[in-house]
Amino acid sequence: SVTTTNATPPINSAAFSLMTSTSLSTSSQVVNQREQRLRQLISKCYLRIGSWQHEMFGMTDDIILTEIMKNYEHAWTYDDSNYKAWNAYAVLNYDAVSYFKQRVQELSRISQPQQTPLSPSTLTVDATMSPTRQPQSPSSQQQQIPPPPPPPPLPPQQQQQNLDASNEAYRLLTQKMIHCTIPAVKGLFKSIVLSKAKHCLQNTLRLLTLWFEYGQYREVYDAITEGNKTVPVEVWLHVLPQLIARIDSPRPLVHQLIRHLLIDVGRQHPQALIYPLVVASKSVVRDREVAANRVLNNMREHSHTLVQQALVVSEELIRISILWHEKWHEGLEEASRQYFGDRSIAGLGDRHPSNLMLDRASGKVVHIDFGDCFEVAMTREKFPEKIPFRLTRMLRKAMEVTGIDGTFRMTCEHVMDVLRKNRDSLMAVLEAFVHDPLLNWRLLENNTNEQNTVISTISNRSPQTSQQQQQQQQQPHYQPHLSTVNEEDNEHESTIGGTTQQQQQQNVQYLVTQPGRTIRAVEIMNRVREKLTGSDFHRDQPVDIPTQVELLIKQATSHENLCQSYIGWCPFW
Numbered sequence: 079s080v081t082t083t084n085a086t087p088p089i090n091s092a093a094f095s096l097m098t099s100t101s102l103s104t105s106s107q108v109v110n111q112r113e114q115r116l117r118q119l120i121s122k123c124y125l126r127i128g129s130w131q132h133e134m135f136g137m138t139d140d141i142i143l144t145e146i147m148k149n150y151e152h153a154w155t156y157d158d159s160n161y162k163a164w165n166a167y168a169v170l171n172y173d174a175v176s177y178f179k180q181r182v183q184e185l186s187r188i189s190q191p192q193q194t195p196l197s198p199s200t201l202t203v204d205a206t207m208s209p210t211r212q213p214q215s216p217s218s219q220q221q222q223i224p225p226p227p228p229p230p231p232l233p234p235q236q237q238q239q240n241l242d243a244s245n246e247a248y249r250l251l252t253q254k255m256i257h258c259t260i261p262a263v264k265g266l267f268k269s270i271v272l273s274k275a276k277h278c279l280q281n282t283l284r285l286l287t288l289w290f291e292y293g294q295y296r297e298v299y300d301a302i303t304e305g306n307k308t309v310p311v312e313v314w315l316h317v318l319p320q321l322i323a324r325i326d327s328p329r330p331l332v333h334q335l336i337r338h339l340l341i342d343v344g345r346q347h348p349q350a351l352i353y354p355l356v357v358a359s360k361s362v363v364r365d366r367e368v369a370a371n372r373v374l375n376n377m378r379e380h381s382h383t384l385v386q387q388a389l390v391v392s393e394e395l396i397r398i399s400i401l402w403h404e405k406w407h408e409g410l411e412e413a414s415r416q417y418f419g420d421r422s423i424a425g426l427g428d429r430h431p432s433n434l435m436l437d438r439a440s441g442k443v444v445h446i447d448f449g450d451c452f453e454v455a456m457t458r459e460k461f462p463e464k465i466p467f468r469l470t471r472m473l474r475k476a477m478e479v480t481g482i483d484g485t486f487r488m489t490c491e492h493v494m495d496v497l498r499k500n501r502d503s504l505m506a507v508l509e510a511f512v513h514d515p516l517l518n519w520r521l522l523e524n525n526t527n528e529q530n531t532v533i534s535t536i537s538n539r540s541p542q543t544s545q546q547q548q549q550q551q552q553q554p555h556y557q558p559h560l561s562t563v564n565e566e567d568n569e570h571e572s573t574i575g576g577t578t579q580q581q582q583q584q585n586v587q588y589l590v591t592q593p594g595r596t597i598r599a600v601e602i603m604n605r606v607r608e609k610l611t612g613s614d615f616h617r618d619q620p621v622d623i624p625t626q627v628e629l630l631i632k633q634a635t636s637h638e639n640l641c642q643s644y645i646g647w648c649p650f651w
Contacts, residue, residue, distance in 0.1 A: 122157075172284050286321070299331045351377075
Protein backbone atom coordinates (compact mmCIF):
# COMPACT_ATOMS: atom_id res chain seq x y z
CA SER A 79 0.00 0.00 0.00
CA VAL A 80 1.08 3.49 -0.77
CA THR A 81 0.81 6.04 2.01
CA THR A 82 0.55 9.75 1.21
CA THR A 83 1.70 12.46 3.55
CA ASN A 84 0.50 16.09 3.51
CA ALA A 85 3.85 17.60 4.32
CA THR A 86 4.19 21.38 3.88
CA PRO A 87 6.98 22.26 1.46
CA PRO A 88 9.74 24.41 2.92
CA ILE A 89 9.78 28.17 2.13
CA ASN A 90 12.87 29.12 0.25
CA SER A 91 14.71 32.39 0.71
CA ALA A 92 13.42 33.96 -2.54
CA ALA A 93 9.79 33.51 -1.56
CA PHE A 94 10.47 34.86 1.90
CA SER A 95 12.15 37.95 0.48
CA LEU A 96 9.22 38.51 -1.88
CA MET A 97 6.72 38.31 0.95
CA THR A 98 8.77 40.64 3.10
CA SER A 99 9.14 43.24 0.35
CA THR A 100 5.42 43.02 -0.44
CA SER A 101 4.49 43.61 3.17
CA LEU A 102 6.94 46.49 3.44
CA SER A 103 5.64 48.12 0.25
CA THR A 104 2.07 47.70 1.46
CA SER A 105 2.89 49.26 4.80
CA SER A 106 4.74 52.12 3.10
CA GLN A 107 1.74 52.76 0.85
CA VAL A 108 -0.51 52.86 3.87
CA VAL A 109 1.83 55.31 5.57
CA ASN A 110 1.96 57.47 2.45
CA GLN A 111 -1.82 57.48 2.17
CA ARG A 112 -2.17 58.48 5.80
CA GLU A 113 0.41 61.21 5.38
CA GLN A 114 -1.34 62.43 2.24
CA ARG A 115 -4.70 62.56 4.01
CA LEU A 116 -3.10 64.37 6.94
CA ARG A 117 -1.54 66.95 4.63
CA GLN A 118 -4.88 67.47 2.91
CA LEU A 119 -6.54 67.97 6.28
CA ILE A 120 -3.91 70.51 7.35
CA SER A 121 -4.34 72.29 4.01
CA LYS A 122 -8.10 72.56 4.57
CA CYS A 123 -7.51 73.91 8.08
CA TYR A 124 -5.20 76.67 6.85
CA LEU A 125 -7.65 77.48 4.07
CA ARG A 126 -10.53 77.76 6.53
CA ILE A 127 -8.50 79.96 8.90
CA GLY A 128 -7.55 82.26 6.05
CA SER A 129 -11.14 82.52 4.84
CA TRP A 130 -12.33 83.33 8.37
CA GLN A 131 -9.74 86.08 8.74
CA HIS A 132 -10.60 87.46 5.32
CA GLU A 133 -14.30 87.51 6.17
CA MET A 134 -13.80 89.10 9.59
CA PHE A 135 -11.12 91.71 8.92
CA GLY A 136 -10.97 92.17 5.15
CA MET A 137 -8.06 94.17 3.75
CA THR A 138 -8.08 97.04 6.20
CA ASP A 139 -4.50 96.60 7.36
CA ASP A 140 -1.27 95.47 5.71
CA ILE A 141 -0.38 93.24 8.67
CA ILE A 142 -3.71 91.40 8.50
CA LEU A 143 -3.36 91.06 4.74
CA THR A 144 0.08 89.49 5.17
CA GLU A 145 -1.27 87.04 7.76
CA ILE A 146 -4.11 85.95 5.48
CA MET A 147 -1.68 85.44 2.61
CA LYS A 148 0.54 83.25 4.81
CA ASN A 149 -2.40 81.01 5.72
CA TYR A 150 -3.41 80.60 2.08
CA GLU A 151 0.21 79.94 1.14
CA HIS A 152 0.47 77.23 3.80
CA ALA A 153 -2.75 75.73 2.43
CA TRP A 154 -1.41 75.14 -1.08
CA THR A 155 2.05 74.24 0.26
CA TYR A 156 0.65 71.23 2.14
CA ASP A 157 -1.58 70.20 -0.77
CA ASP A 158 -0.35 71.41 -4.14
CA SER A 159 -3.42 69.99 -5.91
CA ASN A 160 -5.95 71.89 -3.77
CA TYR A 161 -7.81 74.08 -6.25
CA LYS A 162 -9.66 76.04 -3.57
CA ALA A 163 -6.40 76.98 -1.84
CA TRP A 164 -4.77 78.18 -5.05
CA ASN A 165 -7.90 80.04 -6.12
CA ALA A 166 -8.29 81.79 -2.76
CA TYR A 167 -4.59 82.70 -2.77
CA ALA A 168 -4.83 84.13 -6.30
CA VAL A 169 -8.06 86.07 -5.69
CA LEU A 170 -6.69 87.55 -2.46
CA ASN A 171 -3.57 88.82 -4.21
CA TYR A 172 -5.71 90.10 -7.08
CA ASP A 173 -7.89 92.06 -4.63
CA ALA A 174 -4.75 93.31 -2.89
CA VAL A 175 -3.50 94.75 -6.19
CA SER A 176 -6.80 96.63 -6.60
CA TYR A 177 -6.57 97.76 -2.97
CA PHE A 178 -3.09 99.24 -3.36
CA LYS A 179 -4.03 100.81 -6.68
CA GLN A 180 -7.00 102.50 -5.03
CA ARG A 181 -4.70 103.85 -2.34
CA VAL A 182 -2.45 105.29 -5.04
CA GLN A 183 -5.44 107.02 -6.60
CA GLU A 184 -6.58 108.37 -3.23
CA LEU A 185 -3.09 109.70 -2.56
CA SER A 186 -3.14 111.45 -5.91
CA ARG A 187 -6.59 112.92 -5.22
CA ILE A 188 -5.62 114.20 -1.78
CA SER A 189 -2.44 115.83 -3.04
CA GLN A 190 -4.21 117.76 -5.81
CA PRO A 191 -3.75 121.53 -5.51
CA GLN A 192 -6.79 123.19 -4.02
CA GLN A 193 -8.42 126.06 -5.87
CA THR A 194 -7.88 129.48 -4.36
CA PRO A 195 -11.18 130.83 -2.98
CA LEU A 196 -12.49 134.23 -3.95
CA SER A 197 -11.10 137.12 -1.98
CA PRO A 198 -13.36 139.04 0.42
CA SER A 199 -13.08 142.15 -1.71
CA THR A 200 -14.51 140.34 -4.72
CA LEU A 201 -17.44 139.09 -2.70
CA THR A 202 -18.09 142.56 -1.32
CA VAL A 203 -18.21 144.07 -4.79
CA ASP A 204 -20.65 141.41 -5.96
CA ALA A 205 -22.84 142.01 -2.93
CA THR A 206 -23.03 145.78 -3.43
CA MET A 207 -23.57 145.87 -7.18
CA SER A 208 -27.34 146.45 -6.93
CA PRO A 209 -28.08 149.72 -5.02
CA THR A 210 -31.86 149.13 -5.13
CA ARG A 211 -31.87 145.72 -3.54
CA GLN A 212 -34.29 144.91 -0.71
CA PRO A 213 -33.09 144.80 2.91
CA GLN A 214 -31.96 141.34 3.88
CA SER A 215 -32.98 139.30 6.87
CA PRO A 216 -30.42 138.50 9.58
CA SER A 217 -30.15 134.91 8.35
CA SER A 218 -29.38 136.00 4.80
CA GLN A 219 -26.82 138.52 6.07
CA GLN A 220 -25.06 135.72 7.89
CA GLN A 221 -24.90 133.72 4.67
CA GLN A 222 -23.22 136.65 2.88
CA ILE A 223 -20.26 136.66 5.28
CA PRO A 224 -17.16 136.16 3.12
CA PRO A 225 -15.01 133.11 3.77
CA PRO A 226 -11.71 133.54 5.59
CA PRO A 227 -8.65 134.27 3.49
CA PRO A 228 -6.62 131.31 2.25
CA PRO A 229 -3.80 130.12 4.49
CA PRO A 230 -0.34 131.42 3.69
CA PRO A 231 1.79 129.20 1.45
CA LEU A 232 4.21 126.80 3.06
CA PRO A 233 7.90 127.65 3.05
CA PRO A 234 9.95 126.07 0.24
CA GLN A 235 11.67 123.66 2.63
CA GLN A 236 8.34 122.36 3.93
CA GLN A 237 7.01 122.02 0.37
CA GLN A 238 10.07 119.98 -0.60
CA GLN A 239 9.62 117.73 2.43
CA ASN A 240 5.97 117.14 1.56
CA LEU A 241 6.94 116.38 -2.04
CA ASP A 242 9.60 113.89 -0.93
CA ALA A 243 7.18 112.19 1.45
CA SER A 244 4.54 111.94 -1.27
CA ASN A 245 7.04 110.48 -3.74
CA GLU A 246 8.20 107.96 -1.15
CA ALA A 247 4.60 106.92 -0.49
CA TYR A 248 4.06 106.48 -4.23
CA ARG A 249 7.17 104.32 -4.49
CA LEU A 250 6.21 102.07 -1.58
CA LEU A 251 2.64 101.59 -2.79
CA THR A 252 3.87 100.77 -6.28
CA GLN A 253 6.29 98.18 -4.92
CA LYS A 254 3.53 96.54 -2.86
CA MET A 255 1.29 96.53 -5.90
CA ILE A 256 3.87 94.72 -8.04
CA HIS A 257 4.80 92.33 -5.21
CA CYS A 258 1.14 91.24 -5.04
CA THR A 259 0.78 91.04 -8.82
CA ILE A 260 3.43 88.31 -9.23
CA PRO A 261 1.83 85.74 -6.83
CA ALA A 262 -1.59 86.65 -8.21
CA VAL A 263 -0.42 85.75 -11.72
CA LYS A 264 1.14 82.48 -10.56
CA GLY A 265 -1.91 81.56 -8.53
CA LEU A 266 -4.30 82.29 -11.38
CA PHE A 267 -2.31 80.13 -13.78
CA LYS A 268 -2.28 77.29 -11.25
CA SER A 269 -6.02 77.69 -10.65
CA ILE A 270 -6.69 77.52 -14.39
CA VAL A 271 -4.71 74.28 -14.64
CA LEU A 272 -6.53 72.71 -11.67
CA SER A 273 -9.99 74.07 -12.41
CA LYS A 274 -10.82 71.62 -15.22
CA ALA A 275 -13.08 74.23 -16.85
CA LYS A 276 -15.15 74.78 -13.69
CA HIS A 277 -14.23 78.40 -13.07
CA CYS A 278 -11.72 78.86 -15.83
CA LEU A 279 -13.29 81.89 -17.52
CA GLN A 280 -13.37 84.29 -14.58
CA ASN A 281 -9.80 83.41 -13.56
CA THR A 282 -8.68 83.90 -17.15
CA LEU A 283 -10.31 87.33 -17.24
CA ARG A 284 -8.62 88.30 -13.98
CA LEU A 285 -5.32 87.14 -15.42
CA LEU A 286 -5.82 89.27 -18.53
CA THR A 287 -6.55 92.31 -16.38
CA LEU A 288 -3.24 91.95 -14.54
CA TRP A 289 -1.48 91.13 -17.81
CA PHE A 290 -2.66 94.27 -19.59
CA GLU A 291 -2.08 96.65 -16.67
CA TYR A 292 1.20 95.40 -15.18
CA GLY A 293 2.75 93.34 -17.95
CA GLN A 294 5.32 96.05 -18.69
CA TYR A 295 7.19 95.17 -15.49
CA ARG A 296 9.91 92.59 -16.06
CA GLU A 297 8.96 90.47 -13.03
CA VAL A 298 5.32 90.24 -14.11
CA TYR A 299 6.39 89.57 -17.70
CA ASP A 300 8.55 86.63 -16.60
CA ALA A 301 5.74 85.21 -14.45
CA ILE A 302 3.27 85.39 -17.36
CA THR A 303 5.79 83.83 -19.75
CA GLU A 304 6.35 80.88 -17.42
CA GLY A 305 2.65 80.49 -16.76
CA ASN A 306 1.78 80.35 -20.46
CA LYS A 307 3.85 77.18 -20.74
CA THR A 308 1.68 75.37 -18.17
CA VAL A 309 -1.82 76.01 -19.58
CA PRO A 310 -3.24 74.57 -22.81
CA VAL A 311 -3.86 76.85 -25.76
CA GLU A 312 -7.59 76.05 -25.67
CA VAL A 313 -7.92 78.17 -22.52
CA TRP A 314 -7.46 81.35 -24.56
CA LEU A 315 -10.20 80.56 -27.08
CA HIS A 316 -12.85 81.98 -24.73
CA VAL A 317 -11.05 85.33 -24.35
CA LEU A 318 -10.00 85.98 -27.93
CA PRO A 319 -12.07 89.22 -28.10
CA GLN A 320 -10.16 90.61 -25.11
CA LEU A 321 -6.81 89.64 -26.63
CA ILE A 322 -7.71 91.18 -29.98
CA ALA A 323 -8.86 94.35 -28.21
CA ARG A 324 -5.35 94.86 -26.78
CA ILE A 325 -3.41 93.74 -29.83
CA ASP A 326 -2.20 97.33 -30.39
CA SER A 327 -0.97 97.85 -26.83
CA PRO A 328 1.70 100.59 -26.72
CA ARG A 329 3.72 98.65 -24.12
CA PRO A 330 6.38 96.57 -25.88
CA LEU A 331 6.38 93.68 -23.41
CA VAL A 332 2.59 93.39 -23.31
CA HIS A 333 2.37 93.65 -27.09
CA GLN A 334 5.05 90.99 -27.50
CA LEU A 335 3.24 88.54 -25.21
CA ILE A 336 -0.09 89.05 -26.97
CA ARG A 337 1.45 88.62 -30.42
CA HIS A 338 3.25 85.39 -29.49
CA LEU A 339 0.11 83.99 -27.86
CA LEU A 340 -2.05 84.80 -30.89
CA ILE A 341 0.52 83.14 -33.15
CA ASP A 342 0.36 79.97 -31.05
CA VAL A 343 -3.44 80.01 -31.07
CA GLY A 344 -3.51 80.59 -34.83
CA ARG A 345 -1.17 77.66 -35.41
CA GLN A 346 -3.40 75.18 -33.55
CA HIS A 347 -6.86 76.74 -34.03
CA PRO A 348 -6.76 78.96 -37.13
CA GLN A 349 -10.53 78.79 -37.69
CA ALA A 350 -11.23 80.34 -34.28
CA LEU A 351 -8.82 83.23 -34.77
CA ILE A 352 -9.21 84.14 -38.42
CA TYR A 353 -12.46 86.14 -38.28
CA PRO A 354 -11.68 88.52 -35.35
CA LEU A 355 -8.18 88.97 -36.74
CA VAL A 356 -9.50 89.97 -40.16
CA VAL A 357 -11.84 92.49 -38.52
CA ALA A 358 -8.92 93.98 -36.58
CA SER A 359 -6.83 94.19 -39.75
CA LYS A 360 -9.43 96.58 -41.23
CA SER A 361 -9.34 98.94 -38.26
CA VAL A 362 -8.94 102.67 -38.80
CA VAL A 363 -6.26 102.73 -36.07
CA ARG A 364 -2.91 102.32 -37.75
CA ASP A 365 -1.16 100.46 -34.91
CA ARG A 366 -4.05 98.04 -34.60
CA GLU A 367 -4.06 97.33 -38.31
CA VAL A 368 -0.30 96.72 -38.41
CA ALA A 369 -0.36 94.39 -35.40
CA ALA A 370 -3.21 92.31 -36.85
CA ASN A 371 -1.53 92.04 -40.25
CA ARG A 372 1.66 90.77 -38.61
CA VAL A 373 -0.25 87.87 -37.07
CA LEU A 374 -2.08 87.24 -40.35
CA ASN A 375 1.21 87.10 -42.24
CA ASN A 376 2.42 84.47 -39.79
CA MET A 377 -0.78 82.46 -40.30
CA ARG A 378 -0.25 82.54 -44.07
CA GLU A 379 2.77 80.27 -43.60
CA HIS A 380 0.59 77.33 -42.53
CA SER A 381 -2.97 78.38 -43.54
CA HIS A 382 -2.55 80.44 -46.69
CA THR A 383 -5.82 79.36 -48.33
CA LEU A 384 -7.85 80.03 -45.19
CA VAL A 385 -6.47 83.56 -44.82
CA GLN A 386 -7.13 84.47 -48.45
CA GLN A 387 -10.69 83.14 -48.39
CA ALA A 388 -11.43 84.89 -45.09
CA LEU A 389 -10.30 88.23 -46.51
CA VAL A 390 -12.54 87.84 -49.56
CA VAL A 391 -15.57 86.75 -47.54
CA SER A 392 -15.11 89.61 -45.07
CA GLU A 393 -14.99 92.23 -47.82
CA GLU A 394 -18.07 90.84 -49.55
CA LEU A 395 -20.08 90.57 -46.35
CA ILE A 396 -19.34 94.16 -45.45
CA ARG A 397 -20.27 95.30 -48.94
CA ILE A 398 -23.70 93.65 -49.03
CA SER A 399 -24.66 93.72 -45.34
CA ILE A 400 -25.52 97.43 -44.88
CA LEU A 401 -27.76 99.04 -47.49
CA TRP A 402 -28.13 102.77 -48.00
CA HIS A 403 -31.56 103.09 -46.40
CA GLU A 404 -30.30 101.05 -43.42
CA LYS A 405 -27.45 103.50 -42.94
CA TRP A 406 -29.96 106.36 -42.95
CA HIS A 407 -32.17 104.59 -40.39
CA GLU A 408 -29.14 103.85 -38.20
CA GLY A 409 -28.32 107.56 -38.20
CA LEU A 410 -31.80 108.36 -36.89
CA GLU A 411 -31.43 105.70 -34.19
CA GLU A 412 -28.09 107.13 -33.12
CA ALA A 413 -29.60 110.61 -32.89
CA SER A 414 -32.52 109.35 -30.78
CA ARG A 415 -30.14 107.65 -28.33
CA GLN A 416 -28.89 111.07 -27.26
CA TYR A 417 -32.26 111.83 -25.64
CA PHE A 418 -33.54 108.58 -24.17
CA GLY A 419 -31.93 107.04 -21.10
CA ASP A 420 -32.33 104.76 -18.12
CA ARG A 421 -30.05 102.66 -15.88
CA SER A 422 -29.94 99.60 -13.64
CA ILE A 423 -27.05 97.54 -12.22
CA ALA A 424 -25.24 97.78 -15.56
CA GLY A 425 -26.53 101.33 -16.19
CA LEU A 426 -28.50 100.32 -19.29
CA GLY A 427 -30.12 103.26 -21.04
CA ASP A 428 -32.52 104.01 -23.85
CA ARG A 429 -35.47 102.22 -22.20
CA HIS A 430 -38.29 104.15 -23.87
CA PRO A 431 -41.46 102.19 -24.84
CA SER A 432 -40.17 101.38 -28.32
CA ASN A 433 -37.26 99.45 -26.82
CA LEU A 434 -39.42 97.42 -24.41
CA MET A 435 -41.18 94.82 -26.53
CA LEU A 436 -43.55 91.97 -25.69
CA ASP A 437 -43.07 88.44 -26.96
CA ARG A 438 -46.43 87.28 -28.35
CA ALA A 439 -45.62 83.60 -27.84
CA SER A 440 -44.32 83.61 -24.26
CA GLY A 441 -45.59 86.95 -22.96
CA LYS A 442 -42.12 87.93 -21.71
CA VAL A 443 -40.70 91.43 -21.93
CA VAL A 444 -37.91 91.64 -24.50
CA HIS A 445 -35.29 94.40 -24.36
CA ILE A 446 -33.62 95.66 -27.51
CA ASP A 447 -30.98 98.30 -28.32
CA PHE A 448 -28.21 97.94 -25.73
CA GLY A 449 -26.17 100.81 -27.12
CA ASP A 450 -26.33 103.02 -24.01
CA CYS A 451 -24.96 101.47 -20.85
CA PHE A 452 -22.94 102.25 -17.72
CA GLU A 453 -24.93 105.36 -16.74
CA VAL A 454 -24.07 107.37 -19.83
CA ALA A 455 -27.40 109.16 -19.46
CA MET A 456 -26.52 110.28 -15.93
CA THR A 457 -23.73 112.53 -17.19
CA ARG A 458 -25.44 114.10 -20.17
CA GLU A 459 -25.59 117.85 -20.27
CA LYS A 460 -29.24 117.91 -21.35
CA PHE A 461 -31.98 115.85 -19.70
CA PRO A 462 -29.80 113.75 -17.37
CA GLU A 463 -31.43 110.58 -16.10
CA LYS A 464 -32.66 110.62 -12.49
CA ILE A 465 -34.22 107.18 -12.03
CA PRO A 466 -32.57 103.74 -11.69
CA PHE A 467 -34.99 101.85 -13.99
CA ARG A 468 -38.33 102.27 -15.72
CA LEU A 469 -41.20 101.78 -13.27
CA THR A 470 -43.86 104.10 -14.65
CA ARG A 471 -47.64 104.00 -14.27
CA MET A 472 -48.33 101.50 -17.06
CA LEU A 473 -45.81 99.00 -15.67
CA ARG A 474 -47.15 99.29 -12.13
CA LYS A 475 -50.75 98.77 -13.26
CA ALA A 476 -49.74 95.51 -14.98
CA MET A 477 -48.54 93.94 -11.69
CA GLU A 478 -51.96 92.73 -10.59
CA VAL A 479 -53.41 93.48 -7.16
CA THR A 480 -50.21 93.58 -5.10
CA GLY A 481 -48.50 96.04 -7.43
CA ILE A 482 -44.87 96.71 -6.62
CA ASP A 483 -45.20 95.29 -3.09
CA GLY A 484 -45.78 91.69 -4.16
CA THR A 485 -44.00 89.53 -6.69
CA PHE A 486 -42.03 92.45 -8.08
CA ARG A 487 -40.39 93.36 -4.78
CA MET A 488 -39.64 89.73 -3.91
CA THR A 489 -38.10 89.16 -7.33
CA CYS A 490 -35.96 92.28 -6.98
CA GLU A 491 -34.68 91.12 -3.59
CA HIS A 492 -33.89 87.62 -4.86
CA VAL A 493 -32.07 88.98 -7.91
CA MET A 494 -30.09 91.45 -5.81
CA ASP A 495 -29.17 88.66 -3.40
CA VAL A 496 -27.85 86.49 -6.24
CA LEU A 497 -25.88 89.40 -7.70
CA ARG A 498 -24.30 90.23 -4.35
CA LYS A 499 -23.30 86.63 -3.67
CA ASN A 500 -21.69 86.28 -7.09
CA ARG A 501 -20.27 89.77 -7.41
CA ASP A 502 -16.71 88.50 -7.82
CA SER A 503 -17.58 86.57 -10.96
CA LEU A 504 -19.71 89.42 -12.26
CA MET A 505 -16.98 91.99 -11.69
CA ALA A 506 -14.41 89.78 -13.42
CA VAL A 507 -16.54 89.55 -16.55
CA LEU A 508 -17.53 93.21 -16.43
CA GLU A 509 -13.95 94.39 -15.99
CA ALA A 510 -12.97 92.76 -19.26
CA PHE A 511 -16.10 94.06 -20.99
CA VAL A 512 -15.63 97.76 -20.16
CA HIS A 513 -12.20 97.71 -21.83
CA ASP A 514 -13.67 96.51 -25.11
CA PRO A 515 -12.73 98.94 -27.92
CA LEU A 516 -16.33 98.96 -29.19
CA LEU A 517 -17.29 101.01 -26.12
CA ASN A 518 -14.81 103.78 -26.86
CA TRP A 519 -17.30 106.15 -28.47
CA ARG A 520 -19.63 106.07 -25.50
CA LEU A 521 -17.08 106.12 -22.71
CA LEU A 522 -14.90 108.93 -24.06
CA GLU A 523 -17.38 111.74 -23.55
CA ASN A 524 -16.56 113.97 -20.62
CA ASN A 525 -13.33 112.99 -18.89
CA THR A 526 -10.88 115.36 -20.54
CA ASN A 527 -10.85 117.88 -17.69
CA GLU A 528 -10.48 115.18 -15.04
CA GLN A 529 -7.60 113.51 -16.88
CA ASN A 530 -5.79 116.83 -17.35
CA THR A 531 -6.20 117.61 -13.64
CA VAL A 532 -4.67 114.31 -12.53
CA ILE A 533 -1.86 114.58 -15.09
CA SER A 534 -1.03 118.08 -13.89
CA THR A 535 -0.90 116.78 -10.31
CA ILE A 536 1.60 114.09 -11.24
CA SER A 537 3.63 116.52 -13.31
CA ASN A 538 3.99 118.78 -10.27
CA ARG A 539 5.89 115.97 -8.56
CA SER A 540 8.62 115.81 -11.19
CA PRO A 541 9.83 119.26 -12.35
CA GLN A 542 9.86 119.78 -16.10
CA THR A 543 11.01 122.57 -18.27
CA SER A 544 8.58 124.75 -20.14
CA GLN A 545 9.78 123.25 -23.41
CA GLN A 546 8.99 119.70 -22.22
CA GLN A 547 5.54 120.78 -21.01
CA GLN A 548 4.84 122.41 -24.35
CA GLN A 549 5.86 119.23 -26.17
CA GLN A 550 3.57 117.15 -23.96
CA GLN A 551 0.63 119.43 -24.65
CA GLN A 552 1.15 118.95 -28.38
CA GLN A 553 1.04 115.15 -28.08
CA PRO A 554 -2.21 113.18 -28.60
CA HIS A 555 -4.32 112.13 -25.63
CA TYR A 556 -2.81 108.63 -25.64
CA GLN A 557 0.77 109.89 -25.36
CA PRO A 558 1.17 109.00 -21.62
CA HIS A 559 1.11 105.36 -22.72
CA LEU A 560 4.06 105.89 -25.01
CA SER A 561 6.03 108.01 -22.61
CA THR A 562 6.10 105.38 -19.88
CA VAL A 563 8.14 102.82 -21.83
CA ASN A 564 11.22 103.41 -23.92
CA GLU A 565 10.78 101.30 -27.04
CA GLU A 566 14.47 101.46 -27.90
CA ASP A 567 15.53 100.10 -24.51
CA ASN A 568 15.60 96.31 -24.59
CA GLU A 569 16.91 95.80 -21.08
CA HIS A 570 13.73 96.73 -19.15
CA GLU A 571 15.31 97.17 -15.73
CA SER A 572 13.45 95.95 -12.68
CA THR A 573 11.15 98.43 -11.01
CA ILE A 574 11.57 96.84 -7.60
CA GLY A 575 14.61 98.49 -6.17
CA GLY A 576 16.59 99.33 -9.32
CA THR A 577 14.85 102.12 -11.24
CA THR A 578 15.37 105.80 -11.15
CA GLN A 579 12.89 108.18 -9.57
CA GLN A 580 11.79 109.49 -12.96
CA GLN A 581 10.96 105.99 -14.23
CA GLN A 582 8.99 105.22 -11.08
CA GLN A 583 6.99 108.41 -11.44
CA GLN A 584 6.28 107.56 -15.08
CA ASN A 585 5.05 104.09 -14.13
CA VAL A 586 2.84 105.51 -11.39
CA GLN A 587 1.57 108.15 -13.82
CA TYR A 588 0.50 105.41 -16.21
CA LEU A 589 -1.25 103.44 -13.47
CA VAL A 590 -3.15 106.46 -12.18
CA THR A 591 -3.67 108.65 -15.26
CA GLN A 592 -4.52 106.27 -18.05
CA PRO A 593 -6.30 107.35 -21.24
CA GLY A 594 -9.89 108.51 -21.15
CA ARG A 595 -11.28 105.07 -21.86
CA THR A 596 -9.47 103.46 -18.93
CA ILE A 597 -10.29 106.30 -16.52
CA ARG A 598 -13.96 106.00 -17.40
CA ALA A 599 -13.71 102.20 -17.07
CA VAL A 600 -12.37 102.57 -13.52
CA GLU A 601 -15.29 104.84 -12.66
CA ILE A 602 -17.72 102.30 -14.09
CA MET A 603 -16.17 99.46 -12.10
CA ASN A 604 -16.29 101.47 -8.88
CA ARG A 605 -19.92 102.43 -9.47
CA VAL A 606 -21.03 98.85 -10.16
CA ARG A 607 -19.05 97.63 -7.15
CA GLU A 608 -20.92 100.13 -4.98
CA LYS A 609 -24.24 98.78 -6.24
CA LEU A 610 -23.23 95.20 -5.56
CA THR A 611 -22.16 96.02 -2.00
CA GLY A 612 -25.17 98.15 -1.06
CA SER A 613 -23.21 101.40 -0.83
CA ASP A 614 -24.66 103.11 -3.92
CA PHE A 615 -26.79 105.44 -1.78
CA HIS A 616 -24.57 105.82 1.28
CA ARG A 617 -20.92 104.99 0.70
CA ASP A 618 -20.02 105.08 4.37
CA GLN A 619 -22.98 102.97 5.51
CA PRO A 620 -23.85 100.02 3.23
CA VAL A 621 -27.49 98.95 3.46
CA ASP A 622 -29.03 95.50 3.38
CA ILE A 623 -30.87 94.07 0.38
CA PRO A 624 -34.49 94.99 1.36
CA THR A 625 -33.46 98.56 2.16
CA GLN A 626 -31.55 98.90 -1.10
CA VAL A 627 -34.54 97.62 -3.10
CA GLU A 628 -36.85 100.00 -1.23
CA LEU A 629 -34.63 102.98 -2.00
CA LEU A 630 -34.42 102.01 -5.67
CA ILE A 631 -38.20 101.69 -5.97
CA LYS A 632 -38.75 105.06 -4.30
CA GLN A 633 -36.23 106.66 -6.61
CA ALA A 634 -37.82 105.05 -9.70
CA THR A 635 -41.38 106.10 -8.79
CA SER A 636 -40.59 109.61 -7.58
CA HIS A 637 -42.66 112.20 -9.46
CA GLU A 638 -39.87 114.71 -8.97
CA ASN A 639 -37.47 112.46 -10.87
CA LEU A 640 -39.95 111.43 -13.55
CA CYS A 641 -40.94 114.98 -14.43
CA GLN A 642 -37.32 115.80 -15.35
CA SER A 643 -37.14 113.10 -18.03
CA TYR A 644 -37.13 113.89 -21.71
CA ILE A 645 -40.58 113.90 -23.31
CA GLY A 646 -39.59 111.16 -25.76
CA TRP A 647 -38.88 108.83 -22.84
CA CYS A 648 -42.64 108.94 -22.12
CA PRO A 649 -42.57 109.20 -18.30
CA PHE A 650 -46.38 109.65 -18.26
CA TRP A 651 -46.85 106.11 -19.61
